[in-house]
Amino acid sequence: MWTTRLIQRSVRLFRSPMPWNNVQSWPKVFSTSTFSLKEEERKGRTFYPDDRIKNMEDFERLATPEEKKHMEMIKAEFYQLCSRGNFQDIDLTEMQWLKHMNYETKATRVRHLKRILRKALIQARKELVGQKERGPLVYTESRRFFRDIFSFTENQIIQSRLAQAMMLEDPIFMDLGFADKLDYDEIEDVVNQLMITFGLIRESAISTESTLNIIFCNATPSPEENPIIRRLMKNVPDLTVGDLLVTVTEKSYLDLYPKKDLVYLSPDAKEYYHPDDGIPIIGAIVDRRTMTKLSYGKGHSQKLRIRRLPIDLVDTIYGNKSLALNHVVDYLHRLQITWDPEQAKEALPKRKLKEKFPRKRK
Known part of the structure; x- marks a missing residue:
């Protein structure tokens, strides 16, 4: 089944566009073939933080043993990645740890950590440029009023x-x-x-x-x-x-x-x-x-x-x-x-x- 889907996707992605000569004439191609929908039924899962668990204090108090075991596993995985020198420059907040729980595979968790690291580097670079070039931005009462x-x-x-x-x-x-x-x-x-x-x-x-x-x-x-x-x-x-x-x-x-x-x-x-x-x-x-x-x-x-x-x-x-x-x-x-x-x-x-x-x- 997956091989068939991969072939269908490859044919759709890499087919060459049709050589329309007259651009002004909006050509249209009609198809008489029918399409039978076979959707992948996938129910959504609970996302953290949610209405029940909003912070780590709620997590320690309300989480199930399986959820706590999963949290320990991803923390051990994070410290192992830090020991290799990949993400030692970031320190996850409580909210980021809860969001990290939503990623089910190691590959998606690594991508999430890379996004956090990239945002932290961009923010640090902006602060450094602001201190060197612009200096602190001070609004007077009149400027704040007109703003x-x-x-x-x-x-x-x-x-x-x-x-x-x-x-x-x-x-x-x-x-x-x-x-x-x-x-x-x-x-x-x-x-x-x-x-x-x-x-x-x-x-x-x-x-x-x-x-x-x-x-x-x-x-x-x-x-x-x-x-x-x-x-x-x-x-x-x-x-x-x-x-x-x-x-x-x-x-x-x-x-x-x-x-x-x-x-x-x-x-x-x-x-x-x-x-x-x-x-x-x-x-x-x-x-x-x-x-x-x-x-x-x-x-x-x-x-x-x-x-x-x-x-x-x-x-x-x-x-x-x-x-x-x-x-x-x-x-x-x-x-x-x-x-x-x-x-x-x-x-x-x-x-x-x-x-x-x-x-x-x-």
């Missing part, structure tokens, strides 16, 4: 533009219905990409172009209990559902718009997406494991139109055709404004693009 006024005014403008966008702009749906199929690492990636997406929303609200109107749907069992939203709130403790720059609802997009107005986006689709096709739906998933065709399968099971972004219509795309959620939102926004894939490709990461005809070396 607060500017922040208040900017937030008021953003809220006003967002309210107008909810009434006037077509939305972009973000489907959170895959949260129970994601592990801890994947949910962290989704949350980080959504944080970048919030920055794109703020930029669109203070620009002269249209403002992004994004709806987080299928936030089950409730917006506050959805694993993705819950992780988002833990990253920003003062944030509540009402403070988000998006609309969050446990309803499905099928409850908000008719099927004929909806289009599910998937890199496995045969036809390209055009802004006049309908309201796009983005699946809040990441492409880390071989959980292929999840978005395609969901759109097919709900009898929705399925399209893929025209990212390879005007240029060659190297590597995986899947994009991060923030890149998809940025690309869709540019495409909806310009209707031109050539201009929309500016939203793509540089590693995905390469010149078709590189210059010859002299």
Whole structure:
């Protein structure tokens, strides 16, 4: 079974793009083949810290013997790695130890430690540069007063533009219905990409172009209990559902718009997406494991139109055709404004693009 999946994934990732000659004519390929969805049923697990165990004191008091044994094992593993000279420069906090419990294999725990070490080095470098070049930043009372006024005014403008966008702009749906199929690492990636997406929303609200109107749907069992939203709130403790720059609802997009107005986006689709096709739906998933065709399968099971972004219509795309959620939102926004894939490709990461005809070396 795994060999078959690996072959299917290799064929999908490394097939060459079709040589479209007329870029302006939005070619579309229709497929009559059907797709039978065989999803990998995987229930989500309990993430630390949770409502029951919020710190190490709660862990020592409420954890089961198996959990305590697992904590001792990963601590011994960490000290062994430190003795080899890999991570002796970091000292994990209580919260980081609890998060470290979520990683089930040694490889994922090592990657988690590398991320912590990288963040610590970046922070130390920033502090060193700040001390050498800028020195301590001191706000006088007048500067603090004008800074607060500017922040208040900017937030008021953003809220006003967002309210107008909810009434006037077509939305972009973000489907959170895959949260129970994601592990801890994947949910962290989704949350980080959504944080970048919030920055794109703020930029669109203070620009002269249209403002992004994004709806987080299928936030089950409730917006506050959805694993993705819950992780988002833990990253920003003062944030509540009402403070988000998006609309969050446990309803499905099928409850908000008719099927004929909806289009599910998937890199496995045969036809390209055009802004006049309908309201796009983005699946809040990441492409880390071989959980292929999840978005395609969901759109097919709900009898929705399925399209893929025209990212390879005007240029060659190297590597995986899947994009991060923030890149998809940025690309869709540019495409909806310009209707031109050539201009929309500016939203793509540089590693995905390469010149078709590189210059010859002299």
